[in-house]
Amino acid sequence: MERKIRVPLSAEDARSLRAGDYVYLTGTVYTARDAAHKRMAEALSRGEELPVDPDGNVIYYMGPSPAREGRAIGSAGPTTASRMDRYAPQLLDLGLRGMIGKGKRSQAVKDAIVRNGAVYFAAVGGAGALLSHCIRSSEVVAYEDLGTEAIRRLEIEDFPVIVVADCEGNDLYLSAPAKYNEEK
Amino acid sequence: MRTVSTDLIRDAVAELCIEANHFLSEDMREALQAAEESEVSPLGKRVLGQLQENLRIAGEEMIPICQDTGMAVVFAEIGQDVHLEGELLETAVNEGVRKGYTEGFLRKSVVGDPLERTNTGDNTPCVLHTRIVPGDHVRLTVAPKGFGSENMSRIFMLKPADGEEGVKEAVLQAVRDAGPNACPPMVVGVGIGGTFEKCALLAKQALLRPADSHAEDPRYRAMEEELLRRINQSGIGPGGLGGRVTAMTVHILTYPTHIAGLPVAVNICCHVHRHASKEQ
Structure with a gap:
């Protein structure tokens, strides 16, 4: 099923998405990858506020290449999500409603997705030039010293993603390959 | 001099x-095109089409x-x-x-x-x-x-008794574990023999062989073909979203080894298999 959805995600939209849905996202998302997640976890452990309130938001696991003059961003495809598995359940429990990345998630993350009515989307890995066309603007909002790993606010338009893990506990990375598996 | x-x-x-970082070699572009033509999964085909479009944009607009x-x-x-x-x-x-x-x-x-x-x-x-x-x-x-695929690469210090079957199982295990994380369709470089570090380097060098090349030794050529066929039976598919094209090519390089050992290294590369050369 193909859908167009606004981000930040409403609770209703997040709960309505199912593994295998092809979705075009429009609105605001925030980038964060390994180093930014580590800092956010450290901030939470010290009882500090996060630079971006996760509630209702979508995090895109992505560190762009530098933008050429006149462009919003450089190449901007997803990074492997499992490296953020250690941090994701805590953010989901704080209201994070969606994640965009690529690759498998741990059972703990999938449980947190179900528990919180959230969703994990995959963008096509290694298609950073194509995906950059769907990013209208990019602004660093925290941890600027981390360079490509800083937290950025992105305005995206019709950004193509596929629902991999949904709030019913479905996982497209398990169900889709099973259909084409020809091993004895 | x-x-x-x-x-x-x-x-x-x-x-x-x-x-x-902006242009794939001709052999890799052809391999990706062939992958799109042969993929049977509609979603897999769509992903492969996006990869073609991505390559076009990268080259025309100089975006990595x-x-x-x-x-x-x-x-x-x-x-x-x-x-x-x-x-x-x-x-x-x-x-x-x-x-x-x-x-x-x-x-x-x-x-x-x-x-x-x-x-x-x-x-x-x-x-x-x-x-x-x-x-x-x-x-x-x-x-x-890139490290999406580098992180999924493995080295196995097998025993001589594990033999050819053990080597094949090690390669298949590495690919299955990599799944969607390594951005399939992949290129799989395999090193067999040598010492710990020589074996890893062989696997890296194997990646650099032209996409349509085969191992010179008929035994290893047959193993490359069998491994490619079996990897593509896994169903992982483009982007790990299901399909028949999980790897585009498997390359094996070998080196003599010790009487007590059978090292196997599997260096996985994503579909953005980049390399460029120049002679001075």
């Missing part, structure tokens, strides 16, 4: 970093094919009759990487200390492999390696 200035080597490395422009792996084959004039070779190559990644708007993805993890800011140092070869030329190959 022929003199080659290391300034030329620096400039060539810089050019190759930019070229490799992938935002992970990699850690630069540089192979320098130096003719025995070459005299290098100028800076230390390693310094010149790193200056080339710095220049290429800075002037080419490529991502700086290298941290100085693996635990302290501060970004070096210019993507140096690279990983440099040198080899002395016959002749009076210097051949440079830059192969930027």
Whole structure:
């Protein structure tokens, strides 16, 4: 099923998405990858506020290449999500409603997705030039010293993603390959 | 004896970093096209179509094919009759990487200390492999390696009794574990034999063989074909979203080994299999 959805995600939209849905996202998302997640976890452990309130938001696991003059961003495809598995359940429990990345998630993350009515989307890995066309603007909002790993606010338009893990506990990375598996 | 200035080597490395990150080699583009034609899964076919479109945009607009422009792996084959004039070779190559990644708007993805993890800011140092070869030329190959697939690479120190079946099972296990994380359709480089580090290097070098090439030894050629067929029976498919094209090619390189050992290294590369070469 193909859908167009606004981000930040409403609770209703997040709960309505199912593994295998092809979705075009429009609105605001925030980038964060390994180093930014580590800092956010450290901030939470010290009882500090996060630079971006996760509630209702979508995090895109992505560190762009530098933008050429006149462009919003450089190449901007997803990074492997499992490296953020250690941090994701805590953010989901704080209201994070969606994640965009690529690759498998741990059972703990999938449980947190179900528990919180959230969703994990995959963008096509290694298609950073194509995906950059769907990013209208990019602004660093925290941890600027981390360079490509800083937290950025992105305005995206019709950004193509596929629902991999949904709030019913479905996982497209398990169900889709099973259909084409020809091993004895 | 022929003199080659290391300034030329620096400039060539810089050019190759930019070229490799924006343009795939002809053999890889053909392999991706063939993958799109043969894929039966509709979603898989759609993903492969997007990858073609991505390559077109990357080349036309000079946007890196992938935002992970990699850690630069540089192979320098130096003719025995070459005299290098100028800076230390390693310094010149790193200056080339710095220049290429800075002037080419490529991502700086290298941290100085693996635990302290501060970004070096210019993507140096690279990983440099040198080899002395016959002749009076210097051949440079830059192969930027992204870590989505590098992280899924494995080394297995098998026992001689594990034999050919053990080797095949190790390769299949590495690919199954990699699944969607390694951005399939993949290129799979396999090293068999040598010592621990030689085996890993063989696997990396195997990746650099042309996509449509085969192992010279018929036994290993047959193994490459069998492994490719069995990998593509896994159903992982493009993007890990299901399908028949999980790998585009499997390359095996071998080396003599010890009576007590059977090392196997599996170096997985994503579909953005980048390498560019130049001879000075």
